[in-house]
Amino acid sequence: MxxxxxxxxxxxxxxxxxxxxxxxxxxxxxxxxxxxxxxxxxxxxxxxxxxxxxxxxxxxxxxxxxxxxxxxxxxxxxxxxxxxxxxxxxxxxxxxxxxxxxxxxxxxxxxxxxxxxxxxxxxxxxxxxxxxxxxxxxxxxxxxxxxxxxxxxxxxxxxxxxxxxxxxxxxxxxxxxxxxxxxxxxxxxxxxxxxxxxxxxxxxPRKAVVARLAHRWMSRWNRKLNIYYRPAGKLMDGPIRRLEAKHGxxxxxxxxxxxxxxxxxxVFNRKMLAEYAPEYRGGSSLGTxxxxxxxxxxxxxxxxxxxxxxxVSAWRFFNPPFALVEGVLVNREGGRLCNELCYGARIGDHIVRQSGAEAHLIVDQRIVDEAKAQVPDQTLWFQRWQAAYLFRLGHVKADTIEELAERTGIDREGLRRAIDTYNADARAGRDDAMGKDAEHVHPIDRGPYYAFDCSLRAKRGYPCPMxxxxxxxxxxxxxxxxxxxxxxxxxxxxxxxxxxxxxxxxxxxxxxxxxxxxxxxxxxxxxxx
Known part of the structure; x- marks a missing residue:
């Protein structure tokens, strides 16, 4: 004392x-x-x-x-x-x-x-x-x-x-x-x-005017950069700590x-994440x-x-644009994970339980066309940025489901089975597997087909905040x-x-x-x- x-x-x-x-x-x-x-x-x-x-x-x-x-x-x-x-x-x-x-x-x-x-x-x-x-x-x-x-x-x-x-x-x-x-x-x-x-x-101390100004400036930019691209924000971690050590x-x-x-x-302590929740290390930390x-x-x-x-809560959002909820989210084996209308954190929970925390959202051309048309009215700027990444870079495209499976590494027979089952339910106006509302269940049969990588690991244009x-x-x-x-x-x-x-x-x-x-x-x- x-x-x-x-x-x-x-x-x-x-x-x-x-x-x-x-x-x-x-x-x-x-x-x-x-x-x-x-x-x-x-x-x-x-x-x-x-x-x-x-x-x-x-x-x-x-x-x-x-x-x-x-x-x-x-x-x-x-x-x-x-x-x-x-x-x-x-x-x-x-x-x-x-x-x-x-x-x-x-x-x-x-x-x-x-x-x-x-x-x-x-x-x-x-x-x-x-x-x-x-x-x-x-x-x-x-x-x-x-x-x-x-x-x-x-x-x-x-x-x-x-x-x-x-x-x-x-x-x-x-x-x-x-x-x-x-x-x-x-x-x-x-x-x-x-x-x-x-x-x-x-x-x-307040008398260390220059140090306080530098610390405040760097911490604010560090916080902003961490949201969008952690490697850039990380460059300021060391200087911030050195200022604190030298002037504190x-x-x-x-x-x-x-x-x-x-x-x-x-969430910003990678050693603690590795100790308590190692499966989440691929996500993007949200906070300071x-x-x-x-x-x-x-x-x-x-x-x-x-x-x-x-x-840990990891958020995998692909809505908005809303049309994307009509796709099917599958794992590496081609098995469907959940109701695509679920909240993003619940979707993230399902993804992290998969092998390698890997998942892909499978859609067809009809869904993509509708989603692109919805972007201007349904998104804020950061959601628009994400949609632009997904539609321009963050997908794999193929003429057939089998080719899409081959290009993404998803099990071919498993994916074909999941799509056939979904399409059969959609034509009957239901979703027996996951209970998605019938109005959001339509056959995925208008090629070409797209696979959006929704895995946990962080991507520059499509981060998974947690x-x-x-x-x-x-x-x-x-x-x-x-x-x-x-x-x-x-x-x-x-x-x-x-x-x-x-x-x-x-x-x-x-x-x-x-x-x-x-x-x-x-x-x-x-x-x-």
Whole structure:
């Protein structure tokens, strides 16, 4: 325990992303003095996300769009997605609090509206801000709960994460919350009884003006480049770390009531991925290089346990354009994988279980022609870029199914059998194998034929984004970090992707941010006493 402290607060929060911001606001509103540290300038994965919040049970925006939803329907759907990642009581509370948590975000200044997307999509265009963001409309999900659109996208052009986090940042600024940017957490400080009473970190001091400017500039470009082409972003990793090592000054912060870890996951830590989820190493990391598992390791250093570290969500989207869902997704043996209308993370789960995590989407000329015609109206710029890559470079083309199989390395007889079965079902107006809606099932028989490589491995024009879902175990009533025996580590809490939460088994768009709000507010409330 240090003889002196560089700063004190009731609550010290590690990480200024979605979970950290929500925890800070909640704690401050309950009268706590709050200090937040962040390795960069805040935002985390939330700021570069689509800005979607998964919410239901009858939100004002669902009603505005003319849809009815209930807490029970949302719960029944999420039981299938969440599995046993959290207890049923916690999932019930998450669903029951959903309407209020969305209202709370709106009160902080996050803009939403009930303009409903006219078709299933991985992400709507700038005309729509409510959509089916999961697999609600496909079996078995639609069989257990009435489908309802629960993807509430923050209103803003492009990817709306920047709009959502900008509102949270402003909400933090309106309160007496101290934020220390460019400050990396390096260790937890405990007393003789093992209670977490503070945080050790390294700050690039404000007097190091040039270093801070260079660090901020490089971190922002690193974040952008990592999204689109990691090898370019990786060139800045070393210089960023060298600046931190050379100019960083050790600070010790006292936390009178507790420390909250909200530092994201570990998707940028390739050693941890190799240890816990080696099959996902071919995916494209989504987040910032601060998503390196450091928050999880901090918790472990004082006895915190981890769970579901093997769970990673990899998103393989080929819709929009919507016509591509009429194709069939097959593995190396030619076997069909899933209903092509499923949400991209569920498709990714199916792909990663295949040999070599390989998969191809098989379509014919009719589908390609329809898809190309849909691109202008159904896509945003980054989706347009992906479609352009697929149609120009990212495919194999052949006059026959047999030739296509030979050129892609797919088993010839297996692929022929899959296409024949699909076509027979399509002519009968059904899809017996996967239950795809009949309106999206048509024979694939108008050559030439195309195979789009949907394998997990990253491609420059068709990346497979992924986030990690596991983390520190927490008491589900308080958010306190727990040990392997279930006892709480006194003075330590965790939220967001640093902790096991609602989306630690399965992910749909908006569920992680919704859990950041839920778990962040929970931790902020608990630590404030």
């Amino acid at each position: 240090p003889e002196s402290w560089d700063a004190e607060a009731d609550v010290v929060i590690v990480g200024f992303g979605g979970a950290g911001a929500c925890a800070a606001i909640e704690a401050a509103d309950r009268g706590a003095d709050v200090l937040v540290v962040d390795r960069f300038d805040g935002g985390g994965a939330t700021a570069i996300s689509g800005g979607v919040v998964y919410a239901g049970g009858g939100t004002v925006y669902q009603k505005e769009a003319g849809f009815e939803d209930s807490v029970q329907a949302m719960l029944d759907y999420l039981r299938l997605e969440a599995g046993d990642a959290v207890t049923d009581a916690t999932l019930e509370r998450f669903c029951a609090d959903s309407v209020r948590n969305l209202e709370w975000l709106a009160e902080q200044g996050v803009p939403f509206e009930g303009s409903m997307a006219p078709r299933k999509t991985s992400y709507p265009t700038n005309d729509y801000y409510l959509y089916y963001s999961g697999s609600e409309s496909v079996p078995p999900f639609r069989d257990v709960a009435p489908p309802a659109p629960r993807g509430h996208r923050a209103k803003g052009r492009g990817t709306s994460g920047k709009v959502l986090f900008a509102a949270l940042r402003q909400a933090v600024r309106r309160r007496e919350i101290r934020v220390w940017p460019q400050t990396s957490a390096t260790g937890l400080i405990t007393d003789d009884d093992g209670r977490v009473i503070g945080l050790e970190c390294r700050e690039i 000054i050790t600070r010790r912060l006292r936390a009178r009531r507790g420390v909250i870890l909200a530092a994201g996951g570990f 290089i601060a998503d390196d598992g450091s928050g999880i390791r901090l918790g472990e250093s004082v006895g915190g346990a981890t769970a579901r570290m093997h769970r 986030i990690t879902l596991g983390g520190l175990t927490v008491d589900e009533e308080s958010g306190a970090v727990t040990r392997a025996d279930g006892s709480a580590v006194p003075g330590l809490y965790a939220a967001g992707r640093t902790a096991v939460g609602v989306c630690s088994e399965s992910y749909v768009s908006g569920l992680s941010i919704a859990d950041c709000v839920f778990s962040g507010r929970r931790a902020g409330a608990s630590v404030s006493g």
